[in-house]
Each structure stands twice: as C-alpha cells, then as structure tokens.
Amino acid sequence: MGDLLQLVEARLHSAFGERHSRAAVTFLGTDRIEVLRFVDGDVLRYATLGMSRQPMSDPLATVADPLRGPRAELVLSVRAGLAPVDQVLRPLAVLAASPQVEGVVVAPGASLDVGGPLWTGAPFSAVLVAEPGGLVEDLGLDEPLEPVRFFPVLPMTQNEAAWKRVHGGAALQERWLKYGTDLRDPLRASVPLSD
Template sequence: MDVMDKVRAGVLGHFSNRHSGVESVDTASVTFLGLEPIDILRVPDGEFVHYVTVGGSRHPMTDPTAALADPLLGPRAELSLTLLGGVGAGSGLTRALGVLVAAPAVEGVVLQADALLDLGEPLWADAPFTAVLLGESDIPEVALPEPAEPVRFLTVTPITATEAAWVRIRGAAALRDAWTEAKIDVRDPDRAAATL
C-alpha cells in the first residue's frame, strides 16, 4: 500500500469510527504544473462537510534553505477543513485547498499548527476569507514505514484579512480567544469576522 492509499484509508477510517459509517465520499482532483495530483475528499457528516487533502504528504516537507531535499526524512502533512453545510462544487474551494497543501513543494513552506497562509484571494467564490490559520486536527496520524515520519493532519480555519493582521500582531492564540469570547463558530461559512 503506498503513502496515498494509507492516508486515504486513515481518513475514511477516522470518519467511519466516529459515525459508524461514512456516507458517500466525493473526490475532486487538482493538478499543478510539475506536481503530482492532489485529491480533495468531501466527506458529508450530518450538517457539516469535511474536506480533506490527500497528496500533500506524498513527499516530506523540507527546509527551504537545505541544499538537498531528503526523499524520506522530514514532516508530512495533509489539511482538513470543516464547514457547516459545505460550499458548491464549482466554488473554487478544492483548488484553494490544493494550493495550500502544495505550498511546501512550490514555496518551501513547512505546514504546522498556528501557521498563517495568505492566498490573497477568496478561499472560494464570494467568500470574505482570503487567508487560513492552521491548527491541530483530531484525525490521527498515519504511520509510515521507518524511517519516514508519520503523516499529520492540520485543520484549516478560513480567516479574513483583518483577522490575518491580528494573527501577525498578536498571535494565533489571541485570535482563537477572540472567537471563543464572541461565540463565533469558525465552521460557519457565513460567520462574521471577529471584532478585534
């Protein structure tokens, strides 16, 4: 079983265990010049929809200053976004998630919790969110044969340009505290921005 098969099985197993069976899972695939395809799984879950990337962890992330990339060693990550009700298939969301998870290969970014990634354009059509904040996910790591590191999953939280500025000035924890204080559900695609 290759890395991507293991990742897919891990994602589907996680949602099956949580909900005694995964409803129909849709898969969209995005490709970028010079990169292998990235799949985006769309997993319905009651009133929520989970979007999970499969493909970003195909190769380890490496320090952009390293002279040579190690083909085995280095952290590996996939991204998971949960939205209330989801968004339409033609919204551009799958492409945006593909861009985000491909950032390590394209820009040398290492994906990790509390990282701020700015797309500079709406995350999906007409969305007020142009950046995302990464966090820890409850999807378990997927172990790979040694010496490869396990694949970690990181949550994607859509944020506005104002919220992104807040993260740069005060940090991710301060923004999360503001959401909690204002009782903002960040999974709601129609939510208001935090008043900062």
C-alpha cells in the same frame, strides 16, 4: 508512494466515513493533489490527499531529504447549504501544494493564503493551521518516515489574518473561543478584534 496515499485515504475514511466525492488538481511542476469531500450531517469536510506524498523540507536546506521530514494533509470543515463552498476544492489544493511550490513547512499556528476568496463571496482568503490529532489521528509510518499529521485549517477574514500576524495564532484562537465564534459558518463575520 501509492501505498502511503492508500493508508492516508483509509485513515480519512475511518475518521469521516465514506467519501462523498473527490476532485484532482495538478499544478505545473508539482504532484497531483486530490481533495476528498465527506458529508457529516450538515457539515462538509474537505481533506487533501497527496500533500503527504513527499516530506516537507526546510527551504534553507541545500538538499531536500526524500524520506525524512514532516508530512501532512489539510482538513477544512464548513457548514453546508449556506454558500457555494464546493468551490474551495481548487484553493485547498493550492494550499496543499505550497510546500512543493513555495518550500514552506506547514505547522500549527501558520497562515496560508490563496490571495483570493476561498469560494465566491467568501470573506476568507486565508486559513490558520490548527493543532493536528483532534479530527483525524496521526498516521504512523515505518522508520525513517515521520507520521502523517492531519491539520485542521480554520478560515480567517482579512482583518483576522492581519491581527494574527501581530498577535499570533494562539491569541486569535483564544479570541474565537471567547466570542463563541462558529468557525464552520461560511458566512461569518470577523471576530471583534478590540475590546
């Protein structure tokens, strides 16, 4: 699968330019996950590399198919210089390992939670998985492999995550749009959730 990860990394470079740095995290019983950091003006982009190594499989399936199934990587965009956001490397790797560890299939509208702040002082411990294709185009692979999709992940405050569980991810995104929420602001407050 080394070739697959090389293709994934090349697709990230074509979208974001040269990588600024990288870090690797290995969790017991899982494959190594790397997080690549790209600088785009005042925006830092963190992209996982390694989540797509294996397809995600239905946790109810009796046998996991080693070839077929959705493949994904995560991309987080955040404004630089306002908070110690580089601390997000390990939490982002934890989220990327969740299909292997917890047997979840990551898809648009899903919530992923690390159980603690994404970085010191962050008002966020969870992210909303957004639709792929906007920042990084899907990476098509030879049959029977499904394409690798690059999911933007949008940090949610605890109140937003609770509201999303009741109303859904699309409704939360509409509320963010309605109030002009800067989702890249690492210090932003929760969007108004009642009106």
